[in-house]
Amino acid sequence: MPVKHVNGVNLFYDEIGQGEAIIFHHGYTGAHDVWLDEISPRLQHKYRCIVMDCRGAGDSEHPEDGYSIPQYARDVIDLADQLGLHKFTYVGHSMGGGIGYHLGIEYAQRLEKLVLVAPIPAGGIQADSTLFEAAKAQRQSAHARQEMIAQRMKVRLRATVASVELSVDRALSVSEGHYQDSWHSMQEFDVVEMLPQLTTPTLIIAGAADGLCTANVNDWQKLPNATLHVFSRVGHGVPRGVPDDFAAVLDDFMEYGVVNARTQQAKSGQ
Numbered sequence: 001m002p003v004k005h006v007n008g009v010n011l012f013y014d015e016i017g018q019g020e021a022i023i024f025h026h027g028y029t030g031a032h033d034v035w036l037d038e039i040s041p042r043l044q045h046k047y048r049c050i051v052m053d054c055r056g057a058g059d060s061e062h063p064e065d066g067y068s069i070p071q072y073a074r075d076v077i078d079l080a081d082q083l084g085l086h087k088f089t090y091v092g093h094s095m096g097g098g099i100g101y102h103l104g105i106e107y108a109q110r111l112e113k114l115v116l117v118a119p120i121p122a123g124g125i126q127a128d129s130t131l132f133e134a135a136k137a138q139r140q141s142a143h144a145r146q147e148m149i150a151q152r153m154k155v156r157l158r159a160t161v162a163s164v165e166l167s168v169d170r171a172l173s174v175s176e177g178h179y180q181d182s183w184h185s186m187q188e189f190d191v192v193e194m195l196p197q198l199t200t201p202t203l204i205i206a207g208a209a210d211g212l213c214t215a216n217v218n219d220w221q222k223l224p225n226a227t228l229h230v231f232s233r234v235g236h237g238v239p240r241g242v243p244d245d246f247a248a249v250l251d252d253f254m255e256y257g258v259v260n261a262r263t264q265q266a267k268s269g270q
Contacts (some may be wrong), residue, residue: 001059002014002136002253003059004010004059004079004082004083004115006079006082007011007066007071007074007075008058008062008063009054009055009060009061009066009075009150010061011053011054011055011058011060011061011075011079012032012052012053012058012059012060013050013051013052013053013079013083013186014032014036014051014057015049015050015051015083016036016040016041016044016048016049017043017044017045017046017048017049017107018044018047019046019048019181020046020047020048020049020089020112020254021047021048021050021080021083021087021088021089021112021256022043022047022048022049022050022051022088022091022250023051023052023079023080023085023088023090023091023238024039024040024050024051024052024091024092025052025054025076025091025092025093025096025099025100026053026054026057026058026071026093026094026095026096027093027094027095027096027097027118028094028095028182028186029057029094029170029171029174029178029179029182029185030057030058030094030095030167030170030171031053031057031058031059031170032051032052032053032058032059032084033058033170034163034237034239034243035049035051035166035239036051036242038239038240038243039136039239039243039246039247039250041235042243042244043247043250045118045250045253046251046254047254050079050083050088051207051253052076052079054072054075054178055067055071055072055178055231056076056175056177056179056182057170057173057174057175057178058170058173059256061166062175062177062178063175063177064134064177064236065173065181067100067177067178067180067181067182068181068182068185069095069098069102069185069186069187069189070102070106070253071100071105072095072099073102073107073122075101075106076090076103077097077103077110078260080110082114084150084222085128085194086110087109087110087111087112087113088109088111089111089112089113089114089254090103090111090113090114091115091117091120091250092115092116092117092118092119093117093118093238093239094117094118094120094196094236095120095177095182095186096117096118096119097116097117097119097157098189099116099117099118100115100116100119100120101119101122101189101191101195101198102131102191104198104200104202105191105194105197105198107166108199110263111200112199112201112202113193113200113201113203113253113254114198114202114203114259115202115203115205115250115253116202116205116208116216117205117238118197118205118206118207118212118216118218118236118237118238119204119216120186120189120214121188121212121216121219122189122190122191122192122195122213122215123192123215123223124150124157124188124189125186125187125188126187127185127187129174132183133155133166134180136231137158138167139171139172139179143201144172145168145172147170148168148171148172149161149164149168149242150170152164152167155207156237156241157233157234157235157236158240159237159240159241163206163240163246180249192222193247195222195223196222196223198224199224199225200225201225201226201256201257201258202221202223202226202227203227203228203229203249203250203253203258204216204217204219204223204226204227204228204229204232205224205229205230205231205249205250206228206229206231206238207231207234207235207237207238207241208231208232208233208234209233209235210235210236210238211236211263212236213230213233214225216228217230217268224260226227226260227260228255228260229249231245231246232264239265250270
């Protein structure tokens with residue numbers, strides 16, 4: 001299993017393909033699986049696709065601390081350094097999108113492009129704390145796996161039983177520090193006032209059936225150099241739900257960059 005010793009922690013990573021470098025990051029309680037199994041094979045003919053698991057998740061080490069969005073961003077940068085990447089494109093899903101916002105603000109000089117996939121809101125997660133406590137209690141119950149699989153099968157569009165089982169197993173395997181502290185970090189996250197400073201060419205990808213869609217569109221409107229793609233009839237798990245279309249949209253953005261009303265008006269001279 002390939003690992004890199006990143007900021008004192010052994011982090012899983014893998015890569016396939018050659019070309020422009022793209023680092024893919026998962027969401028809260030997720031892992032690299034969809035990026036390595038579904039998306040990278042569709043892009044490897046043109047891009048160097050690098051997937052990773054953050055500390056405390058997937059196949060990475062479970063340290064005692066460091067479970068925050070700023071630390072996760074530092075880990076991405078250190079991994080890039082170890083792979084010899086001065087600049088790269090970053091693709092982050094959900095919490096990984098929050099990491100992407102942080103990278104775009106604090107490490108803009110390292111990014112070629114930025115892709116935020118159903119990202120957490122720029123103003124942080126506003127969910128009721130009772131929901132988190134209920135999920136935590138379920139996670140600790142004797143029937144957690146069966147209950148979580150049943151719940152996810154109800155709302156996952158186009159999902160296979162195998163992919164849902166894998167996502168639940170990954171969620172149950174994260175460290176307690178990751179589970180607790182990452183959630184609090186997402187709640188405390190707030191970069192709304194800094195969005196106008198994020199000038200890296202950015203693509204936000206949202207699912208129209210995702211509860212975060214409205215926040216994603218609102219945040220996109222505050223970015224000075226961004227484009228938006230919303231998938232109809234797709235929920236939060238966009239890459240797993242529509243892998244062919246997702247890979248095509250990402251490839252298009254890599255090829256043509258930001259396309260929006262302002263760029264089109266500039267081209268027409270109006």
